Amino acid sequence: MERRYVTTGDSTQKALAELAETENVTAVFALVAESAAAHREELATAGSETDLTLFGGIFPQLIVDGVAREEGTLLLGLSQAPEVTYITGLSDAEQDYTDQLPDLLTRGFKTAFVLVDAFASRTDALIRALFDTYGVELNVLGGGAGSLSMEQQPCLLTDEGWREDGALIAATVANGNVGVRHGWQEFAGPFRVTGAEGNVVTLLGDEPAYDVYREVVEPDAGVEIDADNFFEVAKSYPLGLSRFDAEKIVRDPFEPTDDGGLRCFGDVPQGSFVHILRGDPASLIEAAGEAADAARAIELPGGGPRSTLFFDCISRVLYLESEFEQELATVADDGDAPLVGALTIGEIANSGREFLELYNKTAVVGVVDTL
Known part of the structure; x- marks a missing residue:
């Protein structure tokens, strides 16, 4: 999986152009720190200016090569362009989310990234609709996008720009496995x-x-x-x-x-x-390691290169403070590509064996075929 980390003061446009010229890169998963206001503005129109499929979200912090970052943007270049569906009205009491969900299973999709507006009020209803539609046959990992200001704002990136009060489902044919633990x-x-x-x-x-x-x-x-x-x-x-x-x-x-x-x-x-x-720091760090072990416990078909993505709750970071570095080190694996992900406001996961859930304060580790 190709990746570019764009720091504050640099432009995402150059990094996107580099990825567009990279062999086999057909899509970009953008993880944007909430402090990166200039990057948000650049990415707002990027979807209409590139042939790449572009999707992503804004998060309190990012995980870049195993390190937590409070600023910048991480662009993950994917060789398998996902099918991206945007779900509208995630606070609308009249909305039936099942009607908005695409047919994924009969077309061979196996792993989906799901991002939601963390401050929408009906995320649980969407989670139920996802499980009713796809059961345990679809591996799901992701979490809540948004700001620690606790104010709802556009936080989900689509080809049409930034949107709020909705959800993104980016489905891929990649094999994957997910581990979930919290330690409280x-x-x-x-x-x-x-x-x-x-x-x-x-x-x-x-x-x-x-x-x-x-x-x-x-x-x-x-x-x-x-x-x-x-x-x-x-x-x-x-x-x-x-x-x-x-x-x-x-x-x-x-x-x-x-x-x-x-x-x-x-x-x-x-x-x-x-x-x-x-909780105590030791129990939380140990639980994150158990989530990583669970994600890696099943060998993926093909046995080829794999990527590890970590969606961890920002409130675990606020609780662990400097000891969060130990949690990241516990999850990372020298045999995988460098650890990437986001520190989310709520986590979403389905290991392919358990009920799909919305979690808080929980470590979600996904291992997928290199995308």
Whole structure:
């Protein structure tokens, strides 16, 4: 997989031209740091100026050759042009996403990159539609695009420029395998979710969810939680949705609501049970290594060159701080091409053996035939 990392101050146009002239490169997967405003402007019209299939997203940080980068743009040149579908209206309650999904399985597509606007409100409905349509026969990896400003904005790159409140599905015929782990541990609970509206938990038991959360977390965190410091504290205390005989699905609460609820990245079903989780750097780093091992455990057909892509949650980076370098080193493999990917706002994965899910605070490692 050809790649070009364009730093701030340099132009993406030159790098795109180089990739266009590179033998076998027919498409470009663009991973853009949210700080790279000039690159976003350049890429807005690039799709109409090149014969390359162009798609991608904006993310808080990038992973470039095994190193986290807060600036610049990573352009991945693909030899197999994917079929790219843009899903509209990802916050529209009337939208039926199944109607927008293409027929992929009968045409031999095996692995798909899925990027969503992280601040759209119906990502879970899209995930269900994807699973109902493709089951476990399609390997899926990707995550949420957007900014840590927590404001929705155009963040998905198509041939028509930047778009928001939607999703990109870039399907390839490449063989792949995906590993998913998080490493967070139960700290308090379980609590029954007695009130929830989409991604807002309103009640835990008989109490407002925010009150229960503060009562549990404040003594351990050693600070009083309010709206101003909530995200800073909550990055260390996510919620964990219970699943039968499987690792919990992490939900990242990112702000309290005015009426005492907790707004999360991803839905929390009413009637479910959640724990408040807590981690330590060692358990998170170990889990990322387990995700990489799971992704590499199955030999891909053909046994040829392969690429490793890492979609990891930005809140894991904020939690691990300088120790995040160890997580990257744990995931990297000298036998693969250099590690590339993005630090996302929510992760999407289906290993081809399990239910497709929207995750938070989770490490998703994909190994695919060199594209």
